[in-house]
Amino acid sequence: MAQKTKPLRLDHFDTGARYDVYFEAAQRLVTLRNVRIVGLKTWEEFEDPDDATDTFIAVQNSDDKTIFVEASAVTMVAESGTQVALDSVL
Numbered sequence: 557m558a559q560k561t562k563p564l565r566l567d568h569f570d571t572g573a574r575y576d577v578y579f580e581a582a583q584r585l586v587t588l589r590n591v592r593i594v595g596l597k598t599w600e601e602f603e604d605p606d607d608a609t610d611t612f613i614a615v616q617n618s619d620d621k622t623i624f625v626e627a628s629a630v631t632m633v634a635e636s637g638t639q640v641a642l643d644s645v646l
Contacts (some may be wrong), residue, residue, distance in 0.1 A: 587619070588623065589636065593633075
């Protein structure tokens with residue numbers, strides 16, 4: 557059985573506020589803009605094997621559609637509209 561990781565805590569996020577969530581997908585840094593962070597899900601809650609350890613952040617877009625992002629892929633969260641200067645370092 558896979559070892560469980562320490563659960564992600566959402567208590568430092570205001571569930572009524574909007575955020576930009578930066579995460580890695582397809583070997584790129586992408587952003588979900590203007591979303592609300594509404595909770596966490598695990599594979600077990602999707603009725604997959606009980607030894608699954610992946611945790612997903614549930615976010616809602618401006619149309620109130622829920623999107624799940626693997627928590628370990630998230631690299632940064634900022635208040636919605638925050639200008640973030642990112643430079644690639646080789």
